[in-house]
Amino acid sequence: MVAPPDNDVIWARSLHHSHRGSPALAGVSLGVREGEILAVHGARGSGKTTLLQCLSGQLVPEQGEVWFNSAPVHTMPPLQRERLRRDRFGWIGPEPALVPELKAWENAALPLLLRGVSRRAAKTTALEWLERLDISSAAPKRPYALVRAEQQRVAVARALVTTPSVLFADEPTAALHSTDRTHVLRTVATAARSHRITMVLATHDADVAALADRAIMLADGRRAGSSQTAEPEGRAACSLSV
Template sequence: MVAPPDNDVIWARSLHHAHRGSPALVGVSLGVREGEILAVLGARGSGKTTLLHCLSGRLVAQQGEVWFNSSPVHTMPPALRERLRRERFGWIGPEPTLLPELKAWENAALPLLLSGVSRRAAKTTAMEWMERLDIGACASKRPYALLRAEQQRVAVARSLVTTPSVLFVDEPTASLHSTDRAHVLRTVTAAVRSHRITMVLATHDVDVAAVADRTITIADGRRVGSQAIADAEGRAACSLSV
């Protein structure tokens, strides 16, 4: 095993994984620097979701290495990987997956409550994020009473309440209308940049990928290219038009 470069928060080498014998990842390697937004671009079924699952410790690749700072995620026992995901990583998926019996603010505060933070402190933090996402007025509603875009914003707040070191984002706007997509993207991007959070974003949409500092492309489980996006103003303009 070779430790990753010092400036990479997430580093993966030669990841291989198959689902029921069908290759999902074939020798994928990458590094993500602190505070960087990396977009993983690829068509549906290209392997990008499997890649995010491996990088975040949700799944252990059948071959290869994944490091978070100087810690080898791929050799951690399940309990330690779970703690890492809970305390240092955030996750936003295409579905909000809110708990129907909890109020919106409770769903947003759930990672803090599960970590033993007091109910009052957890609510305060959750409400701060919900206000930033323009859903503070929804705090006492349960998921069934929320619009789909509001549910997704609650999920975004939930992923950010712990101020994670790394945020993994998998097709976060796939089911949203264009206006809601643009708002969610702007909010998430502003949050990670203001808090120096590293973000790995998987998407099939080149306009969504335009919010990133750098883009890599996955096709049939293989990394086929990368592109640095140097013009920050151009990147912002693209995100507004999503």
């Protein structure tokens, strides 16, 4: 097992994983620095979701290594990986996956409540994020009373409410109209940069990928190339290799 570079928050080497015998990842390696927004760009079925699930500890790769701040995620027991996801990571998926019995602000505040934060403090923080996402009017409503775009904004607030060390976003605006998509993405990118949140963004949309500091391409579970879209202020983007 090889220790990762000290300046990488997330580092992965030679990841392999398959679903029902079909390869989803075939030797993907990457590194992401603190505060960097990395886009993983590729067509549907290219392995983007599987890669993010391996990096975030939701899946254990069949081969390869995943490190977070020099801690080996791939060898952690399930409970430790669960705590890591709860305490240090945020996740936005293509589906809102809200708890139907909870109000919008309670859904957004849920990660804080699970950490033991007081209900009042959790509500205050949740409302701040809902306001940033222009969805504060929905705070007292339950998911069934919200349209899909509103539900997704609540899910975005839920992912940001803890100010995670790493935010994983898997096609986070796939179901939104272009106007909503632009606003939500800019809000997430601004939050990531202002709070030094490292972000790994999976998308099949080239315009979405262009918002990142750097992009890599996946095709059939392999790295197909990389490009730097913008250099983070104060440092050069790190190079990746497979």
